[in-house]
Amino acid sequence: DAGVIQSPRHEVTEMGQEVTLRCKPISGHNSLFWYRQTMMRGLELLIYFNNNVPIDDSGMPEDRFSAKMPNASFSTLKIQPSEPRDSAVYFCASSLKGEQYFGPGTRLTVT
Amino acid sequence: AQSVAQPEDQVNVAEGNPLTVKCTYSVSGNPYLFWYVQYPNRGLQFLLKYITGDNLVKGSYGFEAEFNKSQTSFHLKKPSALVSDSALYFCAVTILSGAGSYQLTFGKGTKLSVIP
Numbered sequence A: 001d002a003g004v005i006q007s008p009r010h011e012v013t014e015m016g017q018e019v020t021l022r023c024k025p026i027s028g029h030n031s032l033f034w035y036r037q038t039m040m041r042g043l044e045l046l047i048y049f050n051n052n053v054p055i056d057d058s059g060m061p062e063d064r065f066s067a068k069m070p071n072a073s074f075s076t077l078k079i080q081p082s083e084p085r086d087s088a089v090y091f092c093a094s095s096l097k098g099e100q101y102f103g104p105g106t107r108l109t110v111t
Numbered sequence B: 001a002q003s004v005a006q007p008e009d010q011v012n013v014a015e016g017n018p019l020t021v022k023c024t025y026s027v028s029g030n031p032y033l034f035w036y037v038q039y040p041n042r043g044l045q046f047l048l049k050y051i052t053g054d055n056l057v058k059g060s061y062g063f064e065a066e067f068n069k070s071q072t073s074f075h076l077k078k079p080s081a082l083v084s085d086s087a088l089y090f091c092a093v094t095i096l097s098g099a100g101s102y103q104l105t106f107g108k109g110t111k112l113s114v115i116p
Helices: none
Strands: A003-007 A010-012 A020-024 A031-038 A042-050 A055-056 A065-071 A072-079 A090-096 A100-101 A106-110 B003-005 B008-015 B018-019 B025-027 B032-038 B044-051 B056-058 B064-068 B074-079 B087-094 B110-115
Touching: A003 A090, A010 A020, A020 A090, A020 A106, A031 A072, A031 A100, A042 A065, A042 A072, A055 A065, A065 B032, A072 A090, A100 B044, A106 B074, B008 B018, B018 B110, B032 B064, B032 B074, B044 B056, B044 B064, B074 B087
Parallel strands: A010 A106, B008 B110
Antiparallel strands: A003 A020, A020 A072, A031 A042, A031 A090, A042 A055, A065 A072, A090 A100, A090 A106, B003 B025, B018 B074, B032 B044, B032 B087, B056 B064, B064 B074, B087 B110
16 A cells, blocks of 8 residues: 555645645545644644544634545645645544554645 | 644764663643654654553564653653664544544654664
8 A cells, every 4th residue: 555645745825825734645544634843832733524524613713724535535725815834744644443554644734 | 723843853872882762742632643764765654552451561683662651751762772763753643532532633743863
């Protein structure tokens, strides 16, 4: 298995632009998690899905952030409009029975 | 609510010496505990987990962790540290949620530096 796949690996965009991050979980996993990591705030859970259904989105910073999981093999995290404080590394993780497996992350820089 | 504390932001150890990275937790119910490692510019990598059974669990790369229920701790250990073990280590805890999913609560991380 290729593991969790995220794209793009790096994204540089200007403030106000829309950003879409993509994730392909490990085949057969039924839970998917989006995290954000910064030096200041550490690792933060943004939202997670179970069987493609959003379970808890309380970690989503504000309405500019949205996430979807249209099927078991794909999820997106969208930021519209983006702001410089959104600059971070965004991780996607998937799991089946407890331990989560993380993707390589997308490093987002908003200028 | 569940929480994890990693009391040390950084641990320095000489190569060849034993290492310990500390973790304490707080949950209502039986905990599932995990350790992850993060190398620079990489995602978190699963090391080991405790679900039930033997309090000493063994994981990848020679690491092990000991579950201590009375002290609510789950310290990560390795008998002989390698320079290549230098990384950021995260402890995490969860309980089975009503939705059947496992939402992990992570500690803030401990930076391990192994000195040659």
